[in-house]
Structure formats: C-alpha cells, structure tokens
Amino acid sequence: MTAAEAADLAAAFKALADPVRLRIASIVACCPAGEVCMGEIAAEFSVSGPTISHHLRKLREAGVLSSERRATEVYYRVRSDRLDALIGQLSAMKAMLGQGSCATPA
Amino acid sequence: MTAAEAADLAAAFKALADPVRLRIASIVACCPAGEVCMGEIAAEFSVSGPTISHHLRKLREAGVLSSERRATEVYYRVRSDRLDALIGQLSAMKAMLGQGSCATPA
DNA sequence: AGAACACATAGACGATCGTCAATGGATTTG
DNA sequence: CAAATCCATTGACGATCGTCTATGTGTTCT
Numbered sequence: 001m002t003a004a005e006a007a008d009l010a011a012a013f014k015a016l017a018d019p020v021r022l023r024i025a026s027i028v029a030c031c032p033a034g035e036v037c038m039g040e041i042a043a044e045f046s047v048s049g050p051t052i053s054h055h056l057r058k059l060r061e062a063g064v065l066s067s068e069r070r071a072t073e074v075y076y077r078v079r080s081d082r083l084d085a086l087i088g089q090l091s092a093m094k095a096m097l098g099q100g101s102c103a104t105p106a
Numbered sequence: 107m108t109a110a111e112a113a114d115l116a117a118a119f120k121a122l123a124d125p126v127r128l129r130i131a132s133i134v135a136c137c138p139a140g141e142v143c144m145g146e147i148a149a150e151f152s153v154s155g156p157t158i159s160h161h162l163r164k165l166r167e168a169g170v171l172s173s174e175r176r177a178t179e180v181y182y183r184v185r186s187d188r189l190d191a192l193i194g195q196l197s198a199m200k201a202m203l204g205q206g207s208c209a210t211p212a
Numbered sequence: 213a214g215a216a217c218a219c220a221t222a223g224a225c226g227a228t229c230g231t232c233a234a235t236g237g238a239t240t241t242g
Numbered sequence: 243c244a245a246a247t248c249c250a251t252t253g254a255c256g257a258t259c260g261t262c263t264a265t266g267t268g269t270t271c272t
Contacts, residue, residue: 017120019112029199093135
C-alpha cells in the first residue's frame with residue numbers, strides 16, 4: 001500500500017479510534033431510519049452537546065458520516081462506501097496472512 | 107454495543123489510526139513468511155528505529171500483532187482473531203444500514 | 213420583528229501522541 | 243570474558259486530542 005493510501009485509511013480509522021465516536025457510528029448505522037440528529041445521539045451519552053457535535057464533525061471530515069440539514073435539525077448517516085474501504089483493507093490483510101502471495105498490499 | 111466493547115475496539119482502531127502503523131501492519135501481513143523482524147520493517151520507512159519499535163509496541167498492546175523472540179531478533183505476526191473482531195464490527199454496521207433491524211449493535 | 217429551538221464554533225485546559233537522540237538489556241560470536 | 247548485533251526503554255520536545263463553558267448561526271413560530 002502506498003503512503004497516500006495509508007494516510008487516507010489511517011484518517012478513517014482514527015475517526016473510529018475513540019470510544020464515543022465508535023458508539024456514535026454504531027448508533028447512526030443501527031437507527032431504524034438510517035439517519036439521526038445530534039440531539040438524539042447526545043441523549044445516549046454523558047458528555048456535553050458541543051462535544052458530540054465535535055465528534056460528529058470529525059466523523060464527517062473523515063468520510064465516515066454524511067450530514068444533511070432539514071429545518072432546524074441536522075441528520076447524519078453512515079457512508080457505506082467508506083465502510084467498504086475499511087473492510088476491504090482489513091480483509092486484504094487477513095487474506096494474505098503468511099501465505100506469501102501479497103495481491104495488492106503492502 | 108456496550109461501552110466496554112466500544113473501548114476495546116476503539117483501542118484496536120487507534121492502533122491502525124497512524125499511517126506508519128497501518129503500513130507496518132500491512133507489511134507484516136503481506137510478508138512471505140508471515141512474520142518479520144524490526145530491522146526489516148524499519149528499512150521500509152524513513153523514521154528512526156526506536157520510533158518503529160514504539161509503533162510495534164502499540165500494535166502489540168492493542169492485540170493487532172504478536173511477537174516472539176528468536177536469538178537476537180524479534181519476529182512479529184498479525185493476529186487474525188483481532189482482525190476478525192474489527193472486520194466483524196464494521197460488517198455489522200454495514201449490514202444494518204437503515205434497514206431498521208439492529209441485530210447486535212448499537 | 214422577536215423569541216425559541218437545534219446545532220456549530222471559539223477558546224482554554226490537561227492529557228496523550230509521534231518523533232528523536234541517547235542509553236540500556238539480551239543474545240550470539242570471537 | 244569481550245565485542246558485536248538487534249532491539250527496547252528513557253526522557254524530552256512540539257503537536258494534537260477530548261472535553262468543557264460561553265458565544266454565535268440558522269431556522270421556525272408567534
């Protein structure tokens with residue numbers, strides 16, 4: 001894998017590298033409508049609203065979430081393409097564990 | 107997902123959240139023998155040996171790598187069980203994107 | 213227009229991170 | 243035992259992070 005690819009994927013992993021953000025991502029992915037707004041997310045945590053907002057921004061900047069404003073509320077969704085990129089990298093690593101092939105990486 | 111699960115998985119994602127460490131993991135997974143020692147890894151980077159050693163420790167502490175000393179050299183391997191845990195979490199999130207089910211998470 | 217609501221931004225704080233040069237084991241070889 | 247090799251640890255540095263309170267920005271409703 002190239003240094004540029006590593007930097008891009010590492011940024012996405014970094015977004016999921018905090019317990020609060022990982023739970024946020026899980027909550028957004030799991031919610032019935034597939035989208036949820038900040039207030040509902042913040043209700044699940046014991047941290048302040050601005051802190052949740054800060055985490056949501058990190059997740060959006062890393063490409064893990066997308067956001068859309070509707071009236072006074074802002075709805076967040078999980079971007080499946082970004083999830084695919086992460087799953088792809090991990091699966092590729094797993095696929096060639098010690099078997100000497102090395103298809104795409106390292 | 108529970109707060110404890112989130113903390114554990116976030117720690118693993120955090121280990122992969124640095125470009126150097128992500129490339130290290132990829133190199134270890136991809137190497138023909140399935141294991142590699144620090145010197146060979148350091149040769150692929152432009153950072154100092156102790157820095158690579160520091161990153162290897164982080165990866166080991168996060169459960170992503172295992173290490174084994176043989177003579178003067180220390181060999182590192184990727185732990186496939188840990189990879190499975192990460193792939194599992196991301197796949198679970200992807201599987202229930204907006205479809206309202208929510209099997210195990212959030 | 214003005215009040216009320218939902219969210220974002222700004223600034224500050226201690227804590228952690230990534231990197232380095234220098235030093236300290238552990239193991240093999242002369 | 244002594245020298246050499248491979249790696250880990252220590253201590254330090256600026257930089258980034260996660261969190262908070264306080265303030266700003268849109269949007270809706272009366």
